[in-house]
Amino acid sequence: MYFEEFEVGKVFRCEPFLVTAEEIHTFANQYDPHPIHVDPQYAKEHSIFNGIISSGFLTVSAVWGQWIRSGVFGNEFIVGKNFDYIKFTNPVRANDVLTAEIEVVALRQTSNQFRGEVTIKFTVTNQKEEVVMLSQMSALLKTKATISETSPSY
Template identity: 85%
Template sequence: MYFEEFEVGQVFRCQPFIVTAEEIHTFASQYDPHPIHIDSHYANEHSIFNGIISSGFLTVSAVWGQWIRSGVFGNEFIVGKNFDYINFTNPVRANDELTPEIEIVGLRSTSKPTRGEVTIKFSVTNQKDEVVMLAQLNALLKTKVTQLEPSPSY
């Protein structure tokens, strides 16, 4: 969707997905090897979570992937600019089913007429309807002016 096609207040719901034990371990082993993500003895005996939990970075990555797969941004997506915040409100565990809901909370024109900035809020719940992550980010999208520009000649 082009920047102009979004409206503040629009809500999109992504397909639910399951976070597996294998994903938790593989991701953590490579990118976040803290024992609460990879060592069940440590996670059971020495953490407040009473067991292995997913890295928050896996949660962010998986939710972003599900959002992109939804196709809402389509080929009009240019780049993610920044996160305003990311809050992990409950742990994600193996076999949790996560459902991302995305709300358009802000739209801003930029100095370039070929792009606009959209602010989106992610609310992610698990199968118990517990919120596990809240995040807000800003992304650049193409505007409809982009399709009017002539292709560069070489």
């Protein structure tokens, strides 16, 4: 979607997705090898979560993947600009099914006529309808002015 097609208050939902034990283990070993993500005995005996939990970074990555696969940003997406915040509000565990709701919270035309900034808020819930993550980020999108230009400068 082009920047001009977004409206503040518009809400999108991503397809639910399953977080598997294998994903948690593989991701954590590669990117976040803290014992609460990779060592069942440690996670049970020494953490407040009483067992293995997913890395929050896996949650962020998986939700972002679902959002991009939804196709809403489409080929008009230029780049993610920043995260305003990321809050992990409940642990994600193996076999949780997560659903993301994405709300457009702000729109800003940049000084470049070929791009606009969209700010979106993610609310991610599990199958128990518990919120597991809240985040807000901004992205740059193409404007409709790019349609008539042969090679616009983004």
